[in-house]
Amino acid sequence: MCTAASAACWKGGAVASALLQTERLTRRFGGVVAADAIELAIAPKEVHAIIGPNGAGKTTLIGLLSGEIAAEDGSIRFDGAEISRLPVYRRSQLGLARSFQITSLFRDFSALDNVALAVQAHRGHSFRFWGDARREDALRGPALAALERVGMRDRAGTRVDKLSHGEQRQLEIAMALASGPQLLLLDEPMAGMGPDESARMVQLLRGLKGSVTILLIEHDMEAVFALADRLSVLVYGRIIASGDPETIRADPAVRQAYLGEKDSSAQGRQDG
């Protein structure tokens, strides 16, 4: 069992190049080391889950990967290219899409408009001042397809602030999918969902398995074990263990980290 998610540790042995790879990724805030020399290697098409107790630094990690937080040390390689100096929008254009833990949508637009914008960002430039963008099939088509994929086709015309919480979370996924990304960075997609909605989301994500690489941050242990090919455990900014679900489940260091959060599967479902 490996203590680092380095490329050589993969189950199956064959070493292919990782789609996303971080080396010694570090970030401090004042005296706190929020990210401590994090080493991750995400294989193409796998579902890789990051788990860890609250305050472990998951938000910082997402921030570092997406580009909202600048790394102090270390590097991030995506599809072979060094991206740690790139701004948020550039990373998105390179194929790294994310969803937000606290729903972040365009509230005064319809669901379709939201997703169409995500498509638009990846279809040429937007310095077009005349034509009605809402009539562009090149944008609407893929947007409707993404909504279809998350099961929200019939809600396409509804304004976001009229959607239920669960539908908004689905919309988050649709927006991330709409740009045809290589890597989906999902930040607690199940946040604030009840058991039925969570189950639906798990179904949705299971349906995506194999067609796109997913890096999943989640509290909900049932979902994690249902979906993940591999797990990495983040505690106090460090990856303390990485490997397939069974091995992680049995790892004593991991169990100790979760002591005090024993019933994490039930707790995860109520986490906002």
Added chain:
Amino acid sequence: MTASLEPALNVAPPAVLTARTIFTAGLLALLALLPVYALATGETFAVALFTRVVILALGAVSLNLIMGYGGMVSFGHAAYLGIGGYAVGILAKEGIGSGFVQWPVAVAASALYALVVGALSLRTRGVYFIMITLAFAQMIYYVAIGLDRYGGDDGLTVYKRSDFGGLIDLNNKIVFYYLCFAILLAAIYLIARLVNSRFGLVLRGTRSNERRMRAIGFPTFRYKLVAFVIAGALCGLAGALLANHTSFISPAIMHWTRSGDLIVMVVLGGLGSLFGPVIGAVVFLLLQEGLSRVTEYPDLVLGPILLLVAIYVHGGIGGLLEGRRRG
């Protein structure tokens, strides 16, 4: 599959007979027929007053683009009225009286200033942005005061209106009024197309949730800057019109309280609506005019009205007309 693509989801509904649409249509009709009324009753002063209203409405329309649709509260927009006006005035003084030169220069100079100010200011947001645009406007105000050759504090008289050859005679007050009105309508039409275009959706999305816009892959800074420049350029045109209208240009038009007036007009009319700024301009300026006839201290009434509007009315006058309540 394309057949099932609903073509226009969530586009504004066709002109329904709401109170707001009726009011707007009525207002436009009033503005269109004003010179007729003035000629009939002999109240030619009305034409002068409403020419000013229409010109400042153009300024408000340009501000609405960045404020209402873009979420950028610029407290320095009156600077472009000044730049456009001074372009006309300075060129006129230096012997270049042709409108074909003056007006494009007015627009270009305003666009250039907007580019510089925008590039610097848009690095900030929120209240910082408000203060910074305010400061830059004040800066150019002082520059104008320092221009002794062009009147400085006293201002610059523009002896002749912009010359367009045989094309149009701006000295005819009625003709000039209709020209301003036509430009206003054209500007509104252009903005109507713009806000539904790709560019417009990016702008509006940025207003709604900039963080999200970046996350889906838009370099939002560029789009905001372009919008800022367009708004500045359009307001510069209004400035050129204003210099022609009053035959005079002074730094006072760029004082930050004039920028405040423009903001008031946009907010009064309802942010982010096409005709809102026109409604706001008409209401504000007529109110100002009316109050100054009735009392020697008009701001004693106007000030508190603004405060009350800020406190109680969500969505401006447009919101009032729609009975809209903010969620």
Added chain:
Amino acid sequence: MLYFLEQCLNGIQLGMLLFLLAAGLTLVFGIMDLVNLAHGSLYMLGAYFAATFATLTGSFTLALILALVASLIAGMVLEVIAIRPLYGRDHLDQVLGTFGLILLFNELVRLIWGPEGRTLSLPPEMLTAVQILPGVHYPIYRLVIILATLAVAGLLYVLVMRTRLGMLVRAGASNREMVGALGVNIKLLYTLVFGLGAALAGFAGVMQAPILTVQIGMGENILILAFVVIIIGGIGSIRGAFVAAIIVGLLDTIGRSFLPDVLRLVLSNSAAQTLGPSLSSMSIYMLMAAILVFRPEGLFPAASR
């Protein structure tokens, strides 16, 4: 050289006034998240109050004290009546509302005191120059301004950092719900803070009245400078406001005094005459622009809320 020193002192003096205004603004913004454009009006009121009280009582010192009290009261009354509804609102609403207040105050002043403005005279001893360094003379009163403002700055520091009230103020800045939940009367706290800001502004208004101006609209001109100070120093930071105020005061004063001469060295006389005043007034904004490019959060950014 002497002239240069004198201008430096003038610059510091201006900086001190700016600091008073900026401190009040940044306190109110930092704690109540309120953009108050009418802050300049409180500065103006302070000056007018002092002018009137001086005429009534014949004593500058008495006028100062009374004007301070009047500013404090005016600020608190204003807060209760007009400012409270603006808390928690969109900054644009606050801008609009306080803009209306500016119009109202300017008109009120014109109604009560007339359009001409006032003067505030000092006891003649205050205007004599005093030797502060060998060969360097400086008017006592201007020294008083510098020292008085430093004293106020010191008091402010003690108040915010060392007293219970100050602790509440700082806590309120970072988490107002918590402070409310602790049973503190938030409404009263806000009124007091706003009153404090008003008193600071009024104090600045009074202090500058004898040497600068007492007229309608005086608040707006200096308000923008105060904004520039805040931008350069960093919103929410009193220390930043202090440093930035000194810099801005020095830059503005020295710029105005020396830039035309410097320009004359490189440009023709008439060009220097034309450009000089414009450029000097632009110098502060150039600095602000530079800060925006290299350090947009200001020199001393306060911890983000």
